[in-house]
Amino acid sequence: MTHRQTLEALSGMLLAMFTAFLSSTIVSNALPTIIVDLDGTQNQYTWIVTATLLASTATTPIWGKLSDLVSKKLLVQLAIGIFTIGSIGAGFAHSVEVLIAWRVLQGLGLGGLQALIMIVVAAMISPRERGRYTGPIAGVMSVAPVAGPLIGGLIVDTDWLGWRWCFWVGAPLAVVSLVLVQRTLNLPVVKRPVHIDYLGAALIAGGVSDLLIWITLGGNRFAWGSPTSLWLAALGVALLAAAVVVESRVKEPIIPLRLFRDRTTTLATIGSISVGVALFGSAVFLGQYFQIARGYTPTAAGLLTLPMIIGSTLSSIASGQLITRFGRWKGFLVAGSVLMVVGFGLLATTDHDTDMVLIGAYLLLLGVGMGMTMQNTVLAVQNSVAVRDLGAATSTVTFFRSLGGTAGVSVLGAVLATHVADLIARGLATAGIPVPGDAAAGGVGIGSLDRLPAPVAEIVRSSYGDATALVFLIAAVLSVVTVVTVALIREVPLRTGVGDEPPAGARTAAR
Numbered sequence: 001m002t003h004r005q006t007l008e009a010l011s012g013m014l015l016a017m018f019t020a021f022l023s024s025t026i027v028s029n030a031l032p033t034i035i036v037d038l039d040g041t042q043n044q045y046t047w048i049v050t051a052t053l054l055a056s057t058a059t060t061p062i063w064g065k066l067s068d069l070v071s072k073k074l075l076v077q078l079a080i081g082i083f084t085i086g087s088i089g090a091g092f093a094h095s096v097e098v099l100i101a102w103r104v105l106q107g108l109g110l111g112g113l114q115a116l117i118m119i120v121v122a123a124m125i126s127p128r129e130r131g132r133y134t135g136p137i138a139g140v141m142s143v144a145p146v147a148g149p150l151i152g153g154l155i156v157d158t159d160w161l162g163w164r165w166c167f168w169v170g171a172p173l174a175v176v177s178l179v180l181v182q183r184t185l186n187l188p189v190v191k192r193p194v195h196i197d198y199l200g201a202a203l204i205a206g207g208v209s210d211l212l213i214w215i216t217l218g219g220n221r222f223a224w225g226s227p228t229s230l231w232l233a234a235l236g237v238a239l240l241a242a243a244v245v246v247e248s249r250v251k252e253p254i255i256p257l258r259l260f261r262d263r264t265t266t267l268a269t270i271g272s273i274s275v276g277v278a279l280f281g282s283a284v285f286l287g288q289y290f291q292i293a294r295g296y297t298p299t300a301a302g303l304l305t306l307p308m309i310i311g312s313t314l315s316s317i318a319s320g321q322l323i324t325r326f327g328r329w330k331g332f333l334v335a336g337s338v339l340m341v342v343g344f345g346l347l348a349t350t351d352h353d354t355d356m357v358l359i360g361a362y363l364l365l366l367g368v369g370m371g372m373t374m375q376n377t378v379l380a381v382q383n384s385v386a387v388r389d390l391g392a393a394t395s396t397v398t399f400f401r402s403l404g405g406t407a408g409v410s411v412l413g414a415v416l417a418t419h420v421a422d423l424i425a426r427g428l429a430t431a432g433i434p435v436p437g438d439a440a441a442g443g444v445g446i447g448s449l450d451r452l453p454a455p456v457a458e459i460v461r462s463s464y465g466d467a468t469a470l471v472f473l474i475a476a477v478l479s480v481v482t483v484v485t486v487a488l489i490r491e492v493p494l495r496t497g498v499g500d501e502p503p504a505g506a507r508t509a510a511r
Contacts, residue, residue, distance in 0.1 A: 053107065080109065
């Protein structure tokens, strides 16, 4: 493809990617309003986000494997269609339960888009030249998730729109991207017998979903040591163990286990988990911190994330250009992961009255780290695997990044709810105010905040502000894993062809 053809094809792909990633976090600043309007609870707060991430995580490797077997263009169009239907349905929801169901359908389309778009890009552009286009690609991947809260806040604060447009706004963008993909994306379809591992797909999706549900509900709906908890954990482990057995024997596995013989793929996969926590967790809990703890409007809460957006965009564009010029990528990965640790570590020192200028500086550092790390992790893997495994390898890394985000939002949300409940109970006791029965269950703070007496509301706000620091501290510790894994990756020269295999020496070095 010529440079112009590549840019034309990328236009539709990037619009689809922007729409999909935007949907993951656009509800972040709208969640308090949605929960109040639909009379929801704190426990349902994170499920509105988790439902989409859960569905996308469970289906990402399936979409990736299908891309190695059938038309990539057809799969992209199918994913966009599913996502659009889910978005429209979510906007019409009149209960939290119905909203969560439509968000699951959105997640099915999101899982396809977040895997397929990077696969298609890899099929069009060589690893060495990919850095030339990494700027806009990584920019979209970085900007969309963190711009979501800003756009969502603007929508919620606009009287003639309302929170339902947080879901509807993506539908026309998805339709436009569908038209652009149809007109500009022309990839050859390799005709070969198709063997889809339905059993492996079902076991992977079931095992991951089961464990994520266990993580989300554990310590909340049931005690960690209860029979229900133990049964869910055992079932998830058993399903994934069965999936490993199936994947090792079938002709066309969803996740080829041979991929993990490659050192780069294994290390990048591990490192991508904490990247997912940073990507989704920061957006979800920052919106809650700015609105509940600091009292900002949804629009202002979105604007306060601009330092992270700017840092992420500039660093992703600059690192992409430098990688293409020099053909070296590991230094950017290491530097980006270190900055993520520093950014989260500094955010872990904040409380309900930290200077907003300091918070902005911390977010800028975090954004710079995210921009340098996220896209280049995928690039390293794509450069080290055989072309026939490109789709599976890309979706595997994306799968674990999404898994990290899903588990991160679930676990951090549970940690935050528990810590907030403790701080509220402690604050009320100190103030000599009787502790409501639902405080210990996390029921105070979201849906009921605007109906609380002023002294109680202030205790709730400060509790959320102080508790959020614990979330960022956990994220900082998890980010250390990324630093270690990317430091251990051996740098392999970037290939210069689209369909060429890694040289034998490069494959050996990558192991």
